[in-house]
Amino acid sequence: MDKPLLEITGLASGYGDVQVLWSIDLDVKDGEIACIVGSNGAGKTTLLRTISGLVQQSRGQILFDGQDITGVGPNKVLQSGIAHVPEGRRLFKGLTVRDNLLLGAYLRHDRVEIQQDLDYIFDLFPILKERATQDATTLSGGEQQMCAIGRGIMSRPKLLMIDELSLGLAPALVDRLADALVEINRRGQTILLVEQDVMAAFELASRAFVIETGRIATSGTTAALSDDPKIQQAYLGI
Amino acid sequence: MDIGQILVNGLVLGALYACLAVGFSLVWGVLNVINMLHGSFIVLGGYLTFFAWHSFGIHPLVSLPFVALLLFGIGYLVQYLFVNKVVTAPVLTTLTLTFGLDMILYNIMTVFFSATPRRVTLDLGTLSFFGITMPVDRLFGMALALALTGLLYYVMRKSRIGRAIVAVRMDRAAATLMGIRVNHIYAITFGVGALMAGAAGAIFAMVFPITTNLTGMYIGKAFVVCVIGGLGSVPGALVGGLALGLIESISGHFFGPQHSLTVGFLVMLFILLVKPTGLVGKRGYE
Ligand SMILES: Nc1ncnc2c1ncn2[C@@H]1O[C@H](COP(=O)(O)OP(=O)(O)OP(=O)(O)O)[C@@H](O)[C@H]1O
Ligand SMILES: [Mg+2]
Numbered sequence: 001m002d003k004p005l006l007e008i009t010g011l012a013s014g015y016g017d018v019q020v021l022w023s024i025d026l027d028v029k030d031g032e033i034a035c036i037v038g039s040n041g042a043g044k045t046t047l048l049r050t051i052s053g054l055v056q057q058s059r060g061q062i063l064f065d066g067q068d069i070t071g072v073g074p075n076k077v078l079q080s081g082i083a084h085v086p087e088g089r090r091l092f093k094g095l096t097v098r099d100n101l102l103l104g105a106y107l108r109h110d111r112v113e114i115q116q117d118l119d120y121i122f123d124l125f126p127i128l129k130e131r132a133t134q135d136a137t138t139l140s141g142g143e144q145q146m147c148a149i150g151r152g153i154m155s156r157p158k159l160l161m162i163d164e165l166s167l168g169l170a171p172a173l174v175d176r177l178a179d180a181l182v183e184i185n186r187r188g189q190t191i192l193l194v195e196q197d198v199m200a201a202f203e204l205a206s207r208a209f210v211i212e213t214g215r216i217a218t219s220g221t222t223a224a225l226s227d228d229p230k231i232q233q234a235y236l237g238i
Numbered sequence: 239m240d241i242g243q244i245l246v247n248g249l250v251l252g253a254l255y256a257c258l259a260v261g262f263s264l265v266w267g268v269l270n271v272i273n274m275l276h277g278s279f280i281v282l283g284g285y286l287t288f289f290a291w292h293s294f295g296i297h298p299l300v301s302l303p304f305v306a307l308l309l310f311g312i313g314y315l316v317q318y319l320f321v322n323k324v325v326t327a328p329v330l331t332t333l334t335l336t337f338g339l340d341m342i343l344y345n346i347m348t349v350f351f352s353a354t355p356r357r358v359t360l361d362l363g364t365l366s367f368f369g370i371t372m373p374v375d376r377l378f379g380m381a382l383a384l385a386l387t388g389l390l391y392y393v394m395r396k397s398r399i400g401r402a403i404v405a406v407r408m409d410r411a412a413a414t415l416m417g418i419r420v421n422h423i424y425a426i427t428f429g430v431g432a433l434m435a436g437a438a439g440a441i442f443a444m445v446f447p448i449t450t451n452l453t454g455m456y457i458g459k460a461f462v463v464c465v466i467g468g469l470g471s472v473p474g475a476l477v478g479g480l481a482l483g484l485i486e487s488i489s490g491h492f493f494g495p496q497h498s499l500t501v502g503f504l505v506m507l508f509i510l511l512v513k514p515t516g517l518v519g520k521r522g523y524e
Contacts, residue, residue, distance in 0.1 A: 054415070074417070075414075075417050075418075075419055078415070078417040079417065083415075086412060086415060090409055090415075091412075092408045094404055094407075094408060095404055095408075099401050099404075102401060103401055103405055106417050107416075155416075
């Protein structure tokens, strides 16, 4: 087996005195779609924020692509190749769709290739091209999620982390976004997905980590977990 | 005096006001910092331009870019070393900090330059058209003020740094996820504010006498322009500046120049009551 792209061991973090994550072990392999599922307040967002350096870790280690990126800060984490599409999209108001996408490429200086990537995203989500000069926050929820994902891709990450892909979106739109993720994954993009909608997540991802009150409760292939009676009962409503 | 002359006077003055206020507005809008140093930055830019001309014979147009860049550097450092430490504190804290720094700068300038009014005299003559007369140096100052304000608008709208400034203003955490170093962008924003102040000072020195005693008046003008036009945007400062210039010119004609300041403040109060976001300000928008 080759080494995983992302390897997290014994990670703990929280906000001030409130500890949220307790000794998280997690790995993401190059080229796969992995997912993190769990109920409200389990710590999924906190985990992504700790990986991307928005939240300081208190213990543990994060290895990415052979480098130790523990505690290096958001700027260096992005530079090393991890993009984070935050919960709630967080597009920049007052800036156009195009400007929002270009901000994803803020750390890049290869003008020609930035333009190519922009075209790639307009290809992937044609509606964004139509709305390119419109204020990004005037888009519909689904379009905003497309823009947020596009903004993440614009940094050319080795790993794309998406928090709550389906939040507040109609099922048809979620399918549309899922198709797009499958497409970019087919082109080699490794993805770490956080989802409340476990069914949707299991359809997309090949492996899953179930997080409960800040700890990894179980993990495995989504095929195996779908057959696990405990998972079925707790998360799949079967 | 005929109405054409009054309007032209107002527009010339208004362009200068726009340039004077736009940096103050940017810093206030993006950083939520009321920069009490702004007036002193203007005077510093004016004095440096004057002394470059007076002592070394350097034309203001030549010294202006250097003066502006120097002020950018000073502004960057002030933000990076001092204001960034308290930038998330309530606005009163940063106001107090910049007020304190302003007293230091003000006193240094008074000691070094003395408070004597200074002015660059270019002797460009006057221009007459349609019965309106205007000193050429004022027209020149107006053109320069509009050009610089326009340039800032372009940079804010079209450049990578401009996008980053808006992003930081709208959502610090999301901006951080783009790899934007927020403290650096804050310092750049403050630097740009100081740069525009320095450039405005250089232009003022060609048109009016400059003295340290004017720092308070400059801040007052910048404040009124921001409230009338709308905070934190270049179009807001432009509209507010032109409006204030016209208001002062017109009211100066009808009620006497000694009352033009009062009328300006009254209009500001009126706008604060009926349209708190200013004439072109949209809440939360760049
Ligand atoms: N900024 C914060 N300060 C203090 N506590 C926080 C903060 N953000 C989250 N928490 C707490 O951390 C815990 C985990 O929150 P987190 O947002 O990571 O959960 P989540 O799994 O993403 O939940 P959801 O599915 O609702 O998005 C919660 O108990 C929450 O109250
Ligand atoms: Mg969450």
